[in-house]
Amino acid sequence: MDTTFPNTSFTTLENFGHSLKAASYVYKPANSEEIAEVFCLAKKNGQTVTLRGAGRSYNDAALNGGGIVMDLTGMNKILAWNPQTGIVTAEPGVNLQQLWQTVLPDGWWPPVVSGTMYTTLGGCLGHNIHGKNNFRMGTIGEHVLEFTAQLPTGAQLTCSPSHNADLFYSMISGMGMLGVFTSVTLQMKKMHSGLLRVYAFPVKTLSEQLTALLDGAPNHNYAVGWLDAMAGGSGLGRGQIHLADYLKEGEDANAQKNMRVEFQTLPPTILGFPKSMIHYFMAPFSPAPLWAIVNTAKYIAGLRKHDFLQPHAAFHFLLDYVPNWELAYGRGGLIQYQSFVPKETALDAWSELLVLSQKRGLPSHLGVTKRHRPDKFLLSHAVDGFSLALDFRLTNSNRPRMAAMLQEFDKIILAAGGRFYFAKNSETTPETAVAYLGAETVERFKALKRRTDPNNLLESDLYRRVFGG
Numbered sequence: 001m002d003t004t005f006p007n008t009s010f011t012t013l014e015n016f017g018h019s020l021k022a023a024s025y026v027y028k029p030a031n032s033e034e035i036a037e038v039f040c041l042a043k044k045n046g047q048t049v050t051l052r053g054a055g056r057s058y059n060d061a062a063l064n065g066g067g068i069v070m071d072l073t074g075m076n077k078i079l080a081w082n083p084q085t086g087i088v089t090a091e092p093g094v095n096l097q098q099l100w101q102t103v104l105p106d107g108w109w110p111p112v113v114s115g116t117m118y119t120t121l122g123g124c125l126g127h128n129i130h131g132k133n134n135f136r137m138g139t140i141g142e143h144v145l146e147f148t149a150q151l152p153t154g155a156q157l158t159c160s161p162s163h164n165a166d167l168f169y170s171m172i173s174g175m176g177m178l179g180v181f182t183s184v185t186l187q188m189k190k191m192h193s194g195l196l197r198v199y200a201f202p203v204k205t206l207s208e209q210l211t212a213l214l215d216g217a218p219n220h221n222y223a224v225g226w227l228d229a230m231a232g233g234s235g236l237g238r239g240q241i242h243l244a245d246y247l248k249e250g251e252d253a254n255a256q257k258n259m260r261v262e263f264q265t266l267p268p269t270i271l272g273f274p275k276s277m278i279h280y281f282m283a284p285f286s287p288a289p290l291w292a293i294v295n296t297a298k299y300i301a302g303l304r305k306h307d308f309l310q311p312h313a314a315f316h317f318l319l320d321y322v323p324n325w326e327l328a329y330g331r332g333g334l335i336q337y338q339s340f341v342p343k344e345t346a347l348d349a350w351s352e353l354l355v356l357s358q359k360r361g362l363p364s365h366l367g368v369t370k371r372h373r374p375d376k377f378l379l380s381h382a383v384d385g386f387s388l389a390l391d392f393r394l395t396n397s398n399r400p401r402m403a404a405m406l407q408e409f410d411k412i413i414l415a416a417g418g419r420f421y422f423a424k425n426s427e428t429t430p431e432t433a434v435a436y437l438g439a440e441t442v443e444r445f446k447a448l449k450r451r452t453d454p455n456n457l458l459e460s461d462l463y464r465r466v467f468g469g
Contacts, residue, residue, distance in 0.1 A: 013063055016056045017326055019333035019394050020426065022065035022461060024050070028074045032150050032182050035070070039152045039457055042068050048459035049152075051176035053120030054095060058336040059426035060461035061127070061175060067459070070180070072122050078102050079183060086188035087145065092122030092181040100313070101261045108188035109312055112140040116319040122181045127423035128173040128377050130387075131316070132222040132244070135371040139382065141172035142375060143187050149179040152457040156182070170448050173377040175422050177463050178452045193247035194258030196222070196315050201305040206237020206354070207347055209369060210386060213241065214343060217371040221245050222315070227367030228299050229390055230292040232358050236351060239367070240302040244315055264313040266321060282328035286393055291365050329365075332394035335426050337364075337406055340372060341418040342385040349416035350388050353409055357390075360405050362398060364390035378445055379437065381421040389424065403427055422462060433466045442467070 014021045025047075029035045042049045050064035052071050062069065076093035083106035090099065097117040099110050112131045114124065125147070128139045137143070146160035149171060159168040171178045199220075203209040209225050217223040222244040231238050252258060268274060284290070319325070326334055341349050357363050368389045375382045392402060406427040413420070419436045420428055434442055446467070449458075 013052070013055065013069060015059055015061075015063065015333075015426075017058050017329070017334040017336065017394075019335050020060050020063060020461075022060070022063040024064050024067055024069040026052075026069045026071050028071040030074050032156065035150045035180050035182070036154055038068065038070050039154070042457050043455055047457075049457050050460040051122065051126065051180060051458070053093060053123035054118045056114075056116060056119050056123065057127070057423045058334075059422075059424060060465065061423060062123075063461040064459065065461055072180070073120065075182070076120075081106075083108070086190060087185060088188060089183055089185040090121055091183055092125075093120050095120045096124070100264075103188050104191065104194060104259050104264065104312070105261065107191050107259060109191045110140075111137050111143045111187065111189040113316050115317065117313070117317045118320065121184050121186075122176070123423075125172045125181055125184060126174065126176040127421070128375075128380070129423070130370070130372065130382070132224040132370060134382070135217045135223065135373050136221060137189075138373060139375050139377065140186075141169075141377055144168075144172065145185045145187055147171070147181050147185065148183045150182050151179040152453045152455065166448065167452070169376055170378040170445060173379040174445070174448075175379070175460065175463060177458045177460070178449055179458075191246065191259065191312075192249040193252035193255045194260070194264055194311055195247055195252055195309045196244040196312060197247060197307060198310050198315060199243045199305075199307045200240060200302065202238075202240050202299070202303045204235065204238050206351060209237055209239055209241065210343070210347055213369060213371045213386060216241065216243050219243075223371050225369035226298075226302075227369055227388070228295040229354055229357065229364035229367040230288065230295050231299070232355070236354055238299055239369075240299070242315075244310075258311070264311050266313060266317070276323045278322045279324045279326075279328040282322075282325065283330065286329050286365070288361075288363055288365070288393070292363075295365075329391075329393045330395065332396060332399065334365075334391055334393055335402070335406075336389055336391050336424045337409060337427075338387060338389040338421050338424040339409070339413040339418050340381050340383045340385065340387045340421065341413060341416050342383050344385075345416035345418075346386045346388075349412055349418065352412050353388075353390075356408060356412075357405065360401065362392065362402055362405055364392055366391040378441060378448075379422065381419050383417075383419055387421075422466070428466055430466055430468050 012023045048067040052062035073093040075091040080089040086108045114129045128141045220243040227239040370387045
């Protein structure tokens with residue numbers, strides 16, 4: 001292969017959970033011209049191209065075994081910021097940390113964020129991320145005013161809800177398989193404090209958890225649940241709910257101070273101990289029996305109802321609180337299974353999942369629940385209901401059993417009218433994708449791909465796995 005393009009390396013890349021890996025030619029373009037050169041090089045060599053940002057997906061969305069990976073983290077400039085209107089324009093390699101650190105000192109916050117601040121805007125749009133406020137604010141795509149994109153054909157275009165709308169609603173959620181975002185313009189959310197008021201309380205069962213989200217979410221700005229997926233019997237689905245609200249104007253006497261970047265920055269130590277070392281001490285607890293003790297202790301510690309003030313960054317970016325926490329799962333890594341189920345069927349479906357995982361001896365180490373609403377995007381994962389994300393530890397011995405169990409999970413979720421999220425599950429089959437998206441939606445997506453990428457240059461391991469290449 002011709003690898004004369006600058007900033008080139010042949011590198012083995014991994015997913016975030018370190019459960020999948022693939023060797024690829026990695027290119028790091030700095031602008032649209034270099035993006036076009038990568039596509040020309042791929043066409044010349046008969047190769048495919050996958051887009052990659054921070055590599056925070058739990059599956060193979062940013063892997064392309066033997067092909068080209070276009071690393072867009074070099075395109076990381078904030079192009080324009082208007083603190084009067086709260087409108088920001090940024091390149092696709094800008095991550096959420098750069099974004100909030102730019103806008104919060106002026107009294108704004110990104111309207112939708114993921115559980116980590118290190119995801120890039122390109123990745124966030126490609127998978128149309130949701131946050132703890134999906135029931136109120138929807139997905140990140142709902143706050144995009146417009147974006148510019150470079151297509152594999154060489155065409156450059158601008159898309160918005162009213163201009164090139166078909167591509168707007170399909171490139172956002174389209175896994176980076178239709179074109180490359182080159183700039184994104186978003187509307188930020190006005191803030192009057194760098195603090196949130198958080199309400200925490202325990203729930204004894206999965207039924208209580210879902211009821212708390214259903215009833216509590218409409219009255220608050222954010223809602224999220226932690227679920228002890230290892231508890232069984234009468235404690236099945238027990239956990240804790242966190243609801244949070246913005247502070248009103250004038251409610252925070254130190255608002256200017258609390259919106260400074262240094263106030264929001266997560267501390268590097270806990271009780272004087274470097275957090276970068278904590279994952280080494282977590283690793284011995286990764287086997288399920290020991291992790292069950294951790295979950296029980298967490299549940300008992302959360303039995304007291306309380307409310308408190310918490311900085312935005314600490315509330316939203318819990319996954320960043322312990323650096324490299326995913327390494328604690330061991331050499332086999334972890335996978336995350338996330339399902340989205342209508343509110344009418346969630347209790348029965350997820351009860352079945354939790355019982356089945358315990359019966360198979362493959363319980364989830366961590367469960368997270370959220371409240372959701374539908375959206376207009378083509379490859380939408382959203383429903384009028386809830387999501388449940390389950391983290392599973394992989395080992396060489398349990399990998400085949402895990403894969404088989406997750407196929408059983410898919411059947412349960414599909415029977416419940418559920419949907420899936422392409423940034424997470426690593427076992428989704430083409431049959432499952434068609435079953436939840438619908439054959440018409442899949443064909444519409446493929447028709448758009450034939451239009452924007454007639455030479456099939458944009459592919460990933462995920463795309464080949466789910467759509468058959």
